[in-house]
Amino acid sequence: MKSMQHRRTKKLVRDKIPDIIRADGREPVITVLTGAKLIEALNAKLMEEYNEYLAAATTHDKLVELGDILEAVLSLGHQLGMHEHDLLQLCMKKREQHGAFLKGYFYEGDKER
Numbered sequence: 001m002k003s004m005q006h007r008r009t010k011k012l013v014r015d016k017i018p019d020i021i022r023a024d025g026r027e028p029v030i031t032v033l034t035g036a037k038l039i040e041a042l043n044a045k046l047m048e049e050y051n052e053y054l055a056a057a058t059t060h061d062k063l064v065e066l067g068d069i070l071e072a073v074l075s076l077g078h079q080l081g082m083h084e085h086d087l088l089q090l091c092m093k094k095r096e097q098h099g100a101f102l103k104g105y106f107y108e109g110d111k112e113r
Contacts, residue, residue: 012041039079
């Protein structure tokens with residue numbers, strides 16, 4: 001007989017997770033969030049994924065976490081009214097205007113004259 005354990009991990013999950021849980025023979029308890037509650041949960045997910053990125057031990061694991069961060073950012077953009085393509089275009093426009101962060105420039109202020 002299967003254990004009737006109820007997991008109490010309350011957090012936003014990816015869209016296919018409930019089906020994956022069901023395929024494992026469990027029944028998830030799901031609440032569908034919208035509006036401000038969804039944005040709040042996405043903000044928490046962004047922080048969760050950022051902390052997982054910081055804790056990741058290998059380059060591969062860090063890259064996986066960056067993918068999760070990107071998914072949270074794109075979902076937040078969607079909730080704020082911007083399609084992911086447009087959000088990425090906005091990012092590229094800013095990159096064209098101001099550059100990226102690839103060169104590692106760290107601004108420490110201006111030299112005194």
